[in-house]
Amino acid sequence: MLVVVSVDGAKQPRQVGYITTYCGRDGVIEYSEQNGNMLWDGLWHSSLSKAGNHVGTNNWALAVLPVICHTGDVEDALVIGLGTGITAATLAKRDSIKRVDAYEINHTLKHLLRRHPEGTLNVATNPKIRVIWQDARSGMALNTRKYDVISQQPLWLMQAGSSILLSREYMQLVASRLKPGGIFAIYCNSPSPEQKLVVRKTAASVFRYRESFGEGYCLIVSNDPIEFSEEKILARAAREEDPFWRELSAGKIPLGYDAERLEWEDCPILITDDHPVVEYTEEVIRMVRSR
Numbered sequence: 001m002l003v004v005v006s007v008d009g010a011k012q013p014r015q016v017g018y019i020t021t022y023c024g025r026d027g028v029i030e031y032s033e034q035n036g037n038m039l040w041d042g043l044w045h046s047s048l049s050k051a052g053n054h055v056g057t058n059n060w061a062l063a064v065l066p067v068i069c070h071t072g073d074v075e076d077a078l079v080i081g082l083g084t085g086i087t088a089a090t091l092a093k094r095d096s097i098k099r100v101d102a103y104e105i106n107h108t109l110k111h112l113l114r115r116h117p118e119g120t121l122n123v124a125t126n127p128k129i130r131v132i133w134q135d136a137r138s139g140m141a142l143n144t145r146k147y148d149v150i151s152q153q154p155l156w157l158m159q160a161g162s163s164i165l166l167s168r169e170y171m172q173l174v175a176s177r178l179k180p181g182g183i184f185a186i187y188c189n190s191p192s193p194e195q196k197l198v199v200r201k202t203a204a205s206v207f208r209y210r211e212s213f214g215e216g217y218c219l220i221v222s223n224d225p226i227e228f229s230e231e232k233i234l235a236r237a238a239r240e241e242d243p244f245w246r247e248l249s250a251g252k253i254p255l256g257y258d259a260e261r262l263e264w265e266d267c268p269i270l271i272t273d274d275h276p277v278v279e280y281t282e283e284v285i286r287m288v289r290s291r
Helices: 058-068 086-092 109-115 136-142 168-176 193-204 230-239 243-249 281-289
Strands: 003-007 019-024 027-032 037-040 043-047 076-080 099-103 129-132 147-152 178-187 209-213 218-222
Touching: 019 109, 027 109, 058 086, 058 147, 058 178, 058 218, 058 243, 076 086, 086 099, 086 129, 086 147, 086 243, 136 168, 168 178, 168 193, 193 209, 193 218, 193 281, 230 243
Parallel strands: 003 019, 076 099, 076 147, 099 129, 147 178
Antiparallel strands: 019 027, 027 037, 037 043, 178 218, 209 218
């Protein structure tokens, strides 16, 4: 299989095939020219858009869900984990949104964004979007700016370091950066129901109001009441004119609303800075099942 290698600082990439490999100080990113898949340090992360096929994907849903659960106009949004830019660029399509900030720690992504502007929805050059090359927890601690929507998909739950952006202390920081009525969307995908329950328990310890989609794939939480009706949302999508709502009206509620509410409280542990348990899957399963 052909490979293209681009190293930070190299003047000319070396081309030997159909996979593009970007090597930098923050790791290795691979991109398949055949199917558009992007892998980060060997783990599938996302897919670049081709002819609008990002609409309906989970990365797209992580932009749509917090907006449709917000009861007012969304003007400011924050994305934690830029990746291929689908979530940030989708948020920027909403006419009412004036600004989208996005935190990203992997500088190697700059090569991918530059080489594939269409596949990344021109996220690197969109004047509404400001990419902040810094870890989100430090960034939010240092910047007191508040947002209507905060959406995150930084790491797989089982990856080392994922607890840093899932702990109770971190969620308390996020809660302090939400405007009144603000919505926080949490990526919570795992093959382990126990691992997902620990994340929900942690969120419930901070946020009073909670909903979920896709059998807990995406958690929607807030300091304030959440008013969600699938019928009202689809009716609104059918009559709205801006690009964000036109995309939504072409399909259905992304991921599917969990009309049957999931358990959030019945868990003996939660994630804290000094107990980063979520990334230790087997230990989580043992502790949850022993309750």
